[in-house]
Amino acid sequence: MESDRLQKLYIDFASVVFREGFLDNQYTQLQQLQDESEPKFVLQVGTLFLEDSGKLINGLRSILDQQDVDFEKLDACVRKLMGSSASIGARRVKNVCMAFHNSCKKGSKEGCLKCLQQVAQEYLLVKRKLETLFKLETQILAAGGSVPLLSQ
């Protein structure tokens, strides 16, 4: 049956995503909040995260482009990104944010630039994973199946 095949594909793919630390149990929490009254909850929150984070990362880049880096402003932005990544369960992004936060506190421009590069990279990676998960989830629901809940 089509939905069975898709569910297996989903579980296989998601297991790797979880194992490699791109997402954690917070993502599962979000799945549990989805039901018939809010069938697109995870998709909506996930899309919000991707949009917000993209803007935040661009913002970080422009602050670091300045001659005199405003580390407080930078840190405020990093903490926002850390917060949203924690809310969606994007663990690797959150971890880079923690290192980024420390570099901000130290006032290290070099450290911050390195972290920016890493966070941009992790963002792109988790973006691809999330988009694939969303696509599979939509297909499973369209085929009349239910989305398997994942656990770490």
Place this chain on the structure above:
Amino acid sequence: MAVDAEAQFHVLAVDDSLLDRKLIERLLKTSSFQVTTVDSGSKALEVLGLKEDQTSTPALSPEHNEIEVNLVITDYCMPGMTGYDLLKKIKESSSLKDIPVVIMSSENVPSRINRCLEEGAEEFFLKPVQLSDMRRLRPHILKGKHKEQQLHQEENSNTNHIIISSSNNNNMSNKRKAMDEEVLSERTRLRFSSSSLNVI
């Protein structure tokens, strides 16, 4: 007037992050609360019927432009008015001070937590907020309603004028007398992140 434990309570959620607003709204609705979300402390005060520079609501009847709010849950870090500032304004208002307030934050800072509790916050939730945290809200709402009931009973049975001290809410020991054991353990049991073993 009995308090119906199954009654739908109305929670006002305050957070400047759209993502977090969506999340807290979903958590609250899933837990059978009625929800209003706003993105700032000043909007929260508007919903509560209080202008920023007022300390008491104007003499309007309750149905006029006001929704009854049973609990306020607010993010700590917000631009402009922080969650702490909002908490203070609520506790300083004669009409709003009995509304329970819960603070949320993504940062586990013991001094921040203490400051909020001392100012009268009922609880401090570490973000991301979980569904299990929602269970801790109802006791605070019911306790507030019970206090309201008691107040009405006292007013009705005494012929003498009762002076109610407005600093009662900040006095921890007075609060403890009014609380039963279950609520007390809810209040002191805080969520800490598993990576830090901070004991307050």
